[in-house]
Amino acid sequence: MRSDRYRLCLLLLGAVLVTSACGEPETPETGLTGGWTTAGCEFSRTPETVTMGGRILPATPPALEAAMARIDAGGRADFPTSYAGLEVDQERVRAIVYRVPSAPFDDFIRNSAEDTCIVVRDAGHSLAELMEWNDRLVADIPAWQAHGVRISSIAARHDGVGVEIGTGDVDLARSEMSRRYGRTAPLVFVEQGPVVPLAVPGVPTAPQPGG
CATH class of the missing domain: 3.30.300 (GMP Synthetase; Chain A, domain 3)
Structure with a gap:
């Protein structure tokens, strides 16, 4: 779902992030008009993992990954003046969507989320x-x-x-x-120093708690 465009190392994406920390749903930060969460955030979920090369790594559940794909595709195609990007927080089993406040896009996010947890935050630019x-x-x-x-x-x-x-x-x-x-x-x-070639970019990940 990500464009193959590069940075310059040109990392050109309107994207998605990954953290670590389970527990109670987080209270959304107040933004331009205030953040909000979907109904799925009312329920706690156990983080999923995958083992690769002998290492246990966080993983995005298929339902959340599908919801993010729907929001990303719909945001780019149908709400370009609002959608800014998203990130995945695998530790809290949720995604964070950034958007210039828009009632129609907010309704689209609610419908696309289904029973997953989506945190919506304000953005200054699409x-x-x-x-x-x-x-x-x-x-x-x-x-x-x-x-x-x-x-x-x-x-x-x-x-x-x-x-x-x-x-x-x-x-x-x-x-x-x-x-x-x-x-x-x-x-x-x-x-930043001289350009360093990057691997093909993937989904952005949310910062670690306290970091």
Whole structure:
């Protein structure tokens, strides 16, 4: 379900994450209009695992994986101005969907979730909007390199915060690119060295509790 496009190491995806921590359902964080959870979050579930190469690894249950696929496909095709991306939290057996608040898309998420747990959180920008910025930035890479701004990676963040730009000189990149694109451009700058080839990207995973 993921595009085969790359980062630049171009990691261009509107995606999905994996944690660890079972127990009581988490109270959603308040966002632009407040987060919410589907009815399936009222029930606790035991995390699933799979053994690979002698190691026990967390696994996504088929029902949750299918719900995520429905939401991702429907979000991209039918709600592009709202859908930002998603992540999977395997430890809590749930998925987290990020979207620009939209009542129709929220209804779609509820129906698509069935009896799985989906946490819905607000996003500042949709995946479609960030991918437009992503493509513009990729096209401008040669010009930035000619001006001494070295870009290691470009990635549309799955949480809708912005387009993440990896560079060896954050201050220079922020100054020059904000001057060209405007200070309201959804750009997030992170310090990063030279490009390192990536394997084919998969589903994003949620951060570990407390991390």
